[in-house]
Amino acid sequence: MAAELRGKDETLALRRQLLSASCRLFFPEDPIKMVRGQGQYMYDDQGTEYLDCINNVAHVGHCHPLVVQAAHEQNQALNTNSRFLHDSIVDYAQRLDNTLPEQLCVFYFLNSGSEANDLALRLARCYTGHWDVVVLDHAYHGHLSSLIDISPYKFRDLDGQKDWVHVAPLPDTYRGLFREDHPNPAVAYASEVQRVIHSAQERGRKIAAFFVESLPSVAGQIVPPAGYFQEVAKHVRAAGGLFIADEIQVGFGRVGRSFWAFQLQGADFTPDIVTMGKSIGNGHPVACVATTQAVARAFEATGVEYFNTFGGNPVSCAVGLAVLTVLEKEQLQAHATCVGSFLMELLAQQKAKHPIIGNVRGVGLFIGVDLIKDEATRAPATEETAYLLSRMRGHHILLSSDGPGRNVLKFKPPMCFSMDNARHVVTTLDAILTDMEAKVRSCKTLCCLPFSSPTR
Numbered sequence: 490m491a492a493e494l495r496g497k498d499e500t501l502a503l504r505r506q507l508l509s510a511s512c513r514l515f516f517p518e519d520p521i522k523m524v525r526g527q528g529q530y531m532y533d534d535q536g537t538e539y540l541d542c543i544n545n546v547a548h549v550g551h552c553h554p555l556v557v558q559a560a561h562e563q564n565q566a567l568n569t570n571s572r573f574l575h576d577s578i579v580d581y582a583q584r585l586d587n588t589l590p591e592q593l594c595v596f597y598f599l600n601s602g603s604e605a606n607d608l609a610l611r612l613a614r615c616y617t618g619h620w621d622v623v624v625l626d627h628a629y630h631g632h633l634s635s636l637i638d639i640s641p642y643k644f645r646d647l648d649g650q651k652d653w654v655h656v657a658p659l660p661d662t663y664r665g666l667f668r669e670d671h672p673n674p675a676v677a678y679a680s681e682v683q684r685v686i687h688s689a690q691e692r693g694r695k696i697a698a699f700f701v702e703s704l705p706s707v708a709g710q711i712v713p714p715a716g717y718f719q720e721v722a723k724h725v726r727a728a729g730g731l732f733i734a735d736e737i738q739v740g741f742g743r744v745g746r747s748f749w750a751f752q753l754q755g756a757d758f759t760p761d762i763v764t765m766g767k768s769i770g771n772g773h774p775v776a777c778v779a780t781t782q783a784v785a786r787a788f789e790a791t792g793v794e795y796f797n798t799f800g801g802n803p804v805s806c807a808v809g810l811a812v813l814t815v816l817e818k819e820q821l822q823a824h825a826t827c828v829g830s831f832l833m834e835l836l837a838q839q840k841a842k843h844p845i846i847g848n849v850r851g852v853g854l855f856i857g858v859d860l861i862k863d864e865a866t867r868a869p870a871t872e873e874t875a876y877l878l879s880r881m882r883g884h885h886i887l888l889s890s891d892g893p894g895r896n897v898l899k900f901k902p903p904m905c906f907s908m909d910n911a912r913h914v915v916t917t918l919d920a921i922l923t924d925m926e927a928k929v930r931s932c933k934t935l936c937c938l939p940f941s942s943p944t945r
Contacts, residue, residue, distance in 0.1 A: 497522040497534055515889070516882055526551025529903045529910060531887070540910055543889045545901035548741055548768030549815040556771045559811035560804055568804045571598065572796070577806035584813050585777065588748045590759040595785040597778040598801030602737035602766025603631030605776040608795075609762045610635055610698065612780060613731045616787040619695035621653040623685055623725065625660070627708035627893050630700060630735055639700055642707050655689045655696075657682045659705060660713040663848045663859060664867050678713070679720030686728050696730035698762075703750035704739045709892030710857025710899050712850055718754040731784070734760035737776075738855075741768045742816055743904065745826030745853030753852065771812050775805040821904040825853040832856060832900065832911040839915060843922045845870055856900040859892070869894025873925070880921045886914055 495503075500522055504514075514520040521539070525532040528550040531539045541551070549556065563577070571578055582596040599605050614620055622639050624630070629642040637643045638651050650656065660678040662669050667677040686696055699721060705711040722732045739750040740763075747753055751760055761784060766776035788795070799805065816822060833849060836858055840846040847861035860870040860877070874896045881888045891899045902910070 515887075516879070521882075528553075529906045537885060539885045539887050540913065541887050542900050542902045542906070542914060543887055544903060545738060545743065546767045546772050547903045548743075548771050549812055549819070549821060550903045550905040551772075553771060553811075553815055555815050556773075556808055556811045559807045560773060563804045563807035566803070568802055570796075570798055571801035575803050577803045577810065578801045581801075581806040581809050584810060585779065588813075589763065589779055592759055592781050593763055593779040595780050595782055597780075597795060597797075598805070599776040599778070599797050600774045600799050600805075601631075601776050602735075602764065603633045603636055604797070604800075605737070605764040605766050605778050606631045606700075606733075606735060607633050607635050608778050609733050609735075609764050609780075610639070610700070612762060612778070612784050612788055613698035613733060615791060616784045617695075617697045617729055617731060619697035619729060621655060621689060621694045621696050623655045623657055623682060623689075623696060623699045623730070625658070625701055625705060625708065626656050627659055628700075628702065628705060629707040630702075653694065655685045655694070657685045659708050659711060660717050661709065661711050662714055663850065675714040675716035676720055678717055679724060682721045683724040686724055690728065696725065696728040698731045698733050699725040700733045700735065702735045702738065703753070704744070704852075704855055706738045706855075706899070706901070707891050709859065709897040710851060710855065712852060713754070715754060718751060718760075719758045722758065722760075731761035733762045733764065735764050737764060737766040738768075738901065740765055741812070742822030743768070743825055743853050743855055743901070745822060745829055748822060750852075750855075769812065770805065770808050773805060773808040774799075775809055776800075777809075816904075819905070825904055828906060828908055828911060829853040829856065831908050832915070835911060835915040839919055839922070842919070843926065845873060845922060845925075851900070854900065854902060854904060854906060857891070858898040858900075860896045860898065869896035871896050874898065877918075877921060877925070881917065884917045884921075886917055888914075 501520065522534040523531050524534050526547065529541050531541050531551065585596060586594055597608055599608060624639045624641065627642050629640045630636045637647065639654055641656055644650060658666050658678060658681045662674050667674040671677055689696065725732055734751040736749055742748050744750045744753060751758065762778060762780045764778050769775055769777060833851060833856060836849045840849050844864065845860050846858060847867055848859040850857050860874050862868040862870050871894050874890050878888055878890060889899055891897050
């Protein structure tokens with residue numbers, strides 16, 4: 490409790506003294522000291538309320554009482570590792586099993602999405618006997634060394650691309666190779682994956698997996714064209730590889746129309762491995778990998794035990810069960826469809842009004858607003874986006890940006906985000922954009938806008 494009594498400046502000074510500068514803050518010029526959260530709101534040390542549009546980790550809402558209660562009650566009874574038999578781990582696996590296609594029926598529990606993705610990579614390599622991985626451009630799959638290596642978003646700023654990593658074009662139908670006017674972008678983009686695989690094979694490489702976020706998020710809130718996964722899976726499996734769907738940012742009903750984002754591609758598609766994190770525990774560190782019996786048996790055949798000290802402990806499983814219960818009781822998946830569609834409609838109206846809005850895309854409560862400098866080139870409005878985010882923060886609305894140009898406003902709020910919240914956000918966005926346009930008209934240049942550095 491003592492830390493909460495410190496003034497903001499003292500806390501910031503201590504952070505700068507004790508933490509690495511690489512551990513960055515939102516709004517680094519004037520960071521917010523948060524002390525409390527409830528539902529879709531966060532509160533700073535002065536009691537100011539902020540509407541949270543980006544915290545997909547707090548999936549069913551910050552500090553949801555049922556989730557907090559579940560953790561507290563289990564903590565009072567028992568918390569130990571999964572080598573001891575207890576009900577909560579099998580209860581939780583059973584509940585997750587009910588949400589997935591029948592083939593995905595074996596579960597591993599871990600602590601974070603990065604751990605889950607690392608294990609998925611191990612499973613794929615063990616099953617296939619191959620090593621190489623195909624990923625999408627601008628992808629991010631986690632902070633472990635193995636995952637930095639398959640995350641172009643990160644490795645391009647570090648040591649570069651490993652010879653066992655093969656990068657396929659992002660299936661972006663707004664600014665990618667094949668756009669909205671293409672007769673079949675799904676097949677066209679999948680053919681690019683096939684081309685990448687063939688190129689790797691010509692160099693003697695063997696593909697273990699195609700690793701993809703079901704909806705690429707850091708890449709700019711991308712919604713792949715329907716049928717893309719099915720076509721890609723044909724090429725990957727023909728090469729002896731597995732299809733890994735990373736649902737860490739987009740699973741658990743966020744997309745509204747289905748519980749898992751990969752299901753948006755159609756009922757005829759099932760990945761070989763699915764990874765989960767972030768929203769699975771509503772902020773509690775828990776994650777999961779789901780796979781097939783065949784993949785699990787190949788891993789078991791190595792004779793190497795899989796053990797994770799905290800993965801699958803009774804408290805984490807109790808929390809995970811509570812999150813699933815809240816999703817069902819409060820019908821948050823249906824809520825995501827309703828509110829998300831309403832927000833998309835409001836944002837589309839703004840696109841018609843403000844030329845800076847080039848594209849509005851998304852599904853459920855996963856939405857991106859692509860800001861551009863001009864319609865002809867679709868050049869990213871990077872500086873304008875940073876300025877807009879700063880202005881929104883001034884109105885106590887927390888938004889962030891993604892995409893290679895850091896010009897895509899990302900909406901991934903807690904699932905309790907309401908229609909009134911949507912109206913408030915879009916009304917504020919409209920007022921700020923209108924003001925920005927008036928300033929530019931008055932001086933015929935962008936120099937009159939006090940742009941700040943982009944923030945993540």
